[in-house]
Amino acid sequence: MRRMRTLGLRNFVHLLPLTAFLIVLICFFRFNNLGQVINERKGGRKFSLSYQDPSEKQELIQVLRRATMPDRTVILTMVDESHASPGSMLEILLQSFKSGQGTKRFLNHLVIIAMDPQAFEYCKLLHPHCIHPSTFEPYFTIKRHSIITLEHNVLTWRRNNVLIEVLELGYNIIFTDADVLWLKSPLANFNPTYELSISCNFSSGGEREDSLREGGIFFMKANAIALEFLKHWKLSRILYPNPNAEESLCETIKQNVEITEAYGFRVHGVDANHFGGLCQLNKDMLEKVYTIHANCCDGLSSKVHDLRIVLDDWIHFNASEKMALRWPQKCTG
CATH class of the missing domain: 1.20.5 (Single alpha-helices involved in coiled-coils or other helix-helix interfaces)
Known part of the structure; x- marks a missing residue:
């Protein structure tokens, strides 16, 4: 016995x-499959964590087809009502594409994902490739139920779900934050053979070892390795929630070297000097950088104020008018 x-x-x-x-x-x-058991009712319509009907996914497919580059690359950004209104961040972003060197053509490839109906309605007034929030409704409406409480992390969480959807459709992604100015074409800095090309900057207000933050723009290749890496990240955040964890791609890769190696997820580190921010100032900045990110800046109104000055300085710089940098003014970290 x-x-x-x-x-x-x-x-x-x-x-x-x-x-x-x-x-x-x-x-x-x-x-x-939470969409089969969790539903929210809004205006008489149920929303779940899956597409309600083929038309919603079909809208995404159609917009991506119209916006894609020949190599199946699209540029994505995400905005909500606070970013998409008269005099807001979205207007500055679009103006930077028009004023940058060789960047105006990228407007044809920019897809703007609206996170609420107000942002979508305003987006349509300015740009031809806007995605209705119902396409990604589950990811935008679960914010109050999210296991992640930090606002930056909530946005990153929703963004990564969108990345998975687009990668699954076979499109490479250049993701740009809405608070990034495109001054020159950044494409030469991306390595299309790697799963990820990204510039990582140290966070402000702490030691260099504290955390790494994304430079506001990155390239992700549409292949099985990139897709499985994002799904692993997504699953790990469900199984092991940590509201205080830094959710940037840079910090995730830094903390999970073994996982990236196991998946064969290759990362091309882009020179941070080419992807500047309000934290990384130098007198030759307008000559060297391709994009400028409104980092070291807490309030949205402060970002809008200082980015307008940056864009104005850039326009004068292109006219061969030498000047001292007038920014940051309100963004002081």
Whole structure:
């Protein structure tokens, strides 16, 4: 009898890894099928974590087809009502494309994802490639239920879900934050053979070892490796929620070197001197940088104020008018 109990215990111990794997697998499928059990009613219409009908996904497909470059690359940005209104960040972003060196052509490839109906309506007045919020409704409406409480992390969480959707359709992505000015074409800085090309900057207000933040723009290649890496990141945040964790791609890669190597997820580090920000100032900035990110800046109104000055300085700089940098003024970190 004792021997039988010993054998039973040993068999149970051997089954523990398989049991743990099955639990993780069940959690993954439950998360990806939450739309079947969790619904929210808005205006008489139910929204779940999956497309309600083929027309919503078809809208995304049609917009991406119209906006794609020949190599199936699209430029994505995300805005809400605070970014898309008269005199707002969206107007400055679009103006930078028009005023940059060789960047106006990229407007044809820019897809703006609106996170609320107000942003979508204003976007349509300014740009031909706007995505209605119902296309990604689940990712935008679960904010109040999110396991992530930091506003920056919430935005990153929603963005990564959108990246997965677009990569699954086979489109390479250049993602740009709305508070980034495009002064020159950044494409030469991206390595299309790598899964990710990104510039990482140290966060402000702390030691260099604290955390790494994205430079406001990155390139991601549409292949199975990139897709599986994002899905792993997504699943790990469900299984091991940490509201205080830094959610940037740069910090995630830094903290998960073994995972990136296991997936074969290759990262091309872009020279941070070419992707500037209000934290990284130097007198030759307008000559060297391709984009400028409104980092070291907390308030949206402060970002709009200082980016307008940057854009105005850039226009005068192109007219061969030498000047001292007049910014930042309100963005002081």
